[in-house]
Amino acid sequence: MKSCKTIGCHATLDTHTETDFCNRCLGRPSANDETVPTKTVNQASSGSDNNYWLAKITHPKRLDPYEAECEDLIEHFQMSFQEGEAFKALWRNGQMRIGNGKPGDSHLRNAQKVRHFGTRMEVLEKRALE
Numbered sequence: 001m002k003s004c005k006t007i008g009c010h011a012t013l014d015t016h017t018e019t020d021f022c023n024r025c026l027g028r029p030s031a032n033d034e035t036v037p038t039k040t041v042n043q044a045s046s047g048s049d050n051n052y053w054l055a056k057i058t059h060p061k062r063l064d065p066y067e068a069e070c071e072d073l074i075e076h077f078q079m080s081f082q083e084g085e086a087f088k089a090l091w092r093n094g095q096m097r098i099g100n101g102k103p104g105d106s107h108l109r110n111a112q113k114v115r116h117f118g119t120r121m122e123v124l125e126k127r128a129l130e
Helices: 071-076 081-097 107-129
Strands: 054-057 066-069
Touching: 054 107, 066 071, 071 081, 081 107
Parallel strands: none
Antiparallel strands: 054 066
């Protein structure tokens, strides 16, 4: 049996379902629902802007509260492609911990991404030293 891929949702999907998300998480009515949730859910990775790339910093150490964006930090620190990908995997892990995760994502998958891109960073740094 397939399960909905939305973080925190454990709905069972019909084996003939073409999507990886249940009707509730897609904002569609189902036979058992009287109302449709109004919350917008990031249904899949689209390559576009999503709320899990934003972090509201409500109690910063020195500044007034602000909102940080992952991509802005990657650009500010002039991260390489590999560094940016590893950073994004760590960012997504943190977002999952506070309930704003990417649908279908997992801590294991992000750990694997950090390992992969960390290994690439190591190879490139060794190559630069040769």
